[in-house]
Amino acid sequence: MDNVVTSPQLMDLETFKSEMDTKWVIFHEVLEDSFREELIKAQDIATEECRQIQIKNGVVNRTAGTSHHLVVFEGPFMKFVEEMPLHEYLTAYFDNGPYILNSFGGVMNFKAETSSYVGNVHRDIRTWSGDLPLMMNMLVMLDDFTPENGATWFMGGSHKYAEKPTDEEFFAVAEQAVAKKGSIVLFNSNVWHAAGTNQTDQIRRGLTPMFTKPFFKPQFDYSRYFGYDRVANFPPLAKQLLGYNSRVPANLDEWYQVPEKRLYIPGQG
Numbered sequence: 001m002d003n004v005v006t007s008p009q010l011m012d013l014e015t016f017k018s019e020m021d022t023k024w025v026i027f028h029e030v031l032e033d034s035f036r037e038e039l040i041k042a043q044d045i046a047t048e049e050c051r052q053i054q055i056k057n058g059v060v061n062r063t064a065g066t067s068h069h070l071v072v073f074e075g076p077f078m079k080f081v082e083e084m085p086l087h088e089y090l091t092a093y094f095d096n097g098p099y100i101l102n103s104f105g106g107v108m109n110f111k112a113e114t115s116s117y118v119g120n121v122h123r124d125i126r127t128w129s130g131d132l133p134l135m136m137n138m139l140v141m142l143d144d145f146t147p148e149n150g151a152t153w154f155m156g157g158s159h160k161y162a163e164k165p166t167d168e169e170f171f172a173v174a175e176q177a178v179a180k181k182g183s184i185v186l187f188n189s190n191v192w193h194a195a196g197t198n199q200t201d202q203i204r205r206g207l208t209p210m211f212t213k214p215f216f217k218p219q220f221d222y223s224r225y226f227g228y229d230r231v232a233n234f235p236p237l238a239k240q241l242l243g244y245n246s247r248v249p250a251n252l253d254e255w256y257q258v259p260e261k262r263l264y265i266p267g268q269g
Contacts, residue, residue: 003032004083013092023156024187030085031182038076040142043106043205046073065108069220082238089186090211093136097269101241102210103219109150109204112197121170124210125189128162134216135189140207144181149204150196151176159190214246214268223247
């Protein structure tokens with residue numbers, strides 16, 4: 001499997017934090033192209049498997065092209081987590097502390113007639129967290145994001161306000177994140193955003209990992225899914241991101257442990 005990232009010109013951390021305070025940040029052409037192609041192939045397979053489960057369980061309303069918790073498919077998704085592009089920027093956002101994977105979704109933006117729920121103006125944290133850096137969104141562009149194929153709209157500065165804007169208020173000031181394939185956007189999860197309308201005949205693909213401070217409950221219990229006996233096989237960063245360092249005891253024997261043996265280890269916040 002190829003390397004995950006290229007060596008793009010990245011900004012210093014102080015500039016990053018300043019930019020994050022006003023809008024969002026695009027890191028251009030971060031992914032190695034061969035790895036990006038691996039992710040596309042894996043997303044195609046995962047999306048079809050997710051679709052079959054969506055249909056079986058009756059979750060079909062505006063979910064076409066969406067996939068969730070992609071790391072359970074392993075392969076390039078697991079490698080992405082193990083090497084985590086832009087890790088230093090994520091760490092800086094979370095007060096230079098640890099963070100975990102909250103979810104790992106994918107979106108295929110089809111031509112306008114088949115849009116999914118992500119086309120609504122929304123934010124991905126249900127409770128406004130104000131100045132607390134509780135959750136961070138990542139948008140991984142597997143294709144070019146253009147105005148024509150539905151590049152995501154962002155309302156700069158909207159993370160500072162609890163109230164949802166009307167569609168009119170949103171689109172009056174929102175800007176599209178236009179960038180080349182392999183680019184990555186980081187943004188505060190309080191930012192209101194919406195997928196654009198794809199007016200082309202080509203699918204526009206993206207991945208949408210989200211991250212939180214470790215005490216925030218993830219949307220999927222990754223450590224339980226992969227199993228506790230597998231923890232030694234993961235490199236330290238993947239172990240952290242998959243929640244192995246912030247598990248919850250299920251009995252008193254697990255609760256009464258010396259610090260180095262606790263399921264929720266010290267330093268997780």
